[in-house]
Amino acid sequence: DAGVTQSPTHLIKTRGQHVTLRCSPISGHKSVSWYQQVLGQGPQFIFQYYEKEERGRGNFPDRFSARQFPNYSSELNVNALLLGDSALYLCASSLAAGHDYGYTFGSGTRLTVV
Amino acid sequence: RKEVEQDPGPFNVPEGATVAFNCTYSNSASQSFFWYRQDCRKEPKLLMSVYSSGNEDGRFTAQLNRASQYISLLIRDSKLSDSATYLCVVKNNAGNMLTFGGGTRLMVKP
Numbered sequence: 001d002a003g004v005t006q007s008p009t010h011l012i013k014t015r016g017q018h019v020t021l022r023c024s025p026i027s028g029h030k031s032v033s034w035y036q037q038v039l040g041q042g043p044q045f046i047f048q049y050y051e052k053e054e055r056g057r058g059n060f061p062d063r064f065s066a067r068q069f070p071n072y073s074s075e076l077n078v079n080a081l082l083l084g085d086s087a088l089y090l091c092a093s094s095l096a097a098g099h100d101y102g103y104t105f106g107s108g109t110r111l112t113v114v
Numbered sequence: 115r116k117e118v119e120q121d122p123g124p125f126n127v128p129e130g131a132t133v134a135f136n137c138t139y140s141n142s143a144s145q146s147f148f149w150y151r152q153d154c155r156k157e158p159k160l161l162m163s164v165y166s167s168g169n170e171d172g173r174f175t176a177q178l179n180r181a182s183q184y185i186s187l188l189i190r191d192s193k194l195s196d197s198a199t200y201l202c203v204v205k206n207n208a209g210n211m212l213t214f215g216g217g218t219r220l221m222v223k224p
Contacts, residue, residue, distance in 0.1 A: 043201075
């Protein structure tokens with residue numbers, strides 16, 4: 001069984017550009033969460049989606065948006081990129097939302113903004 | 115004050131040593147607690163959940179003190195392969211968000 005798959009693995013963008021990151025959860029998992037990890041820090045929560053609805057949003061500007069598709073895959077979009085958006089973007093998959101469900105992380109997309 | 119705080123280290127220990135990491139969290143209503151391990155340039159992986167009664171998994175023991183809002187991880191008989199960053203993680207009340215500490219780096223030397 002495939003784990004959490006993210007694409008692309010690496011990406012270089014210029015300031016002001018837009019980027020779309022993709023995530024496919026583990027088969028059967030209906031919840032996807034997105035995290036940003038800046039070098040030297042722990043991951044920070046961006047969004048959680050469950051059954052195609054947003055179930056949580058972290059403290060990120062409106063330049064960050066996401067959606068979940070009927071097959072439970074997800075996209076994270078970032079507009080008007082800033083140098084500070086350079087980070088590892090992690091997708092986490094869980095069976096459902098709530099306390100009883102563990103998270104499995106994908107290997108991430110490393111975004112560099114120049 | 116950060117929601118989850120950890121000593122960043124690094125902790126440099128010889129093989130076979132016992133090492134302990136601590137973590138404090140600010141939200142007293144938090145219900146779920148975890149330790150994740152992250153290797154350099156890799157994704158975090160769940161090491162173990164943390165329960166109030168304390169729990170053990172082989173060489174690893176986790177403890178939770180709700181009164182002090184304090185979580186610990188003890189690693190006995192350290193191996194070279196234990197070298198990694200250990201992340202203390204708290205799940206919020208709604209169960210939809212993980213809050214990570216900044217991580218504690220462990221380096222086990224021969």
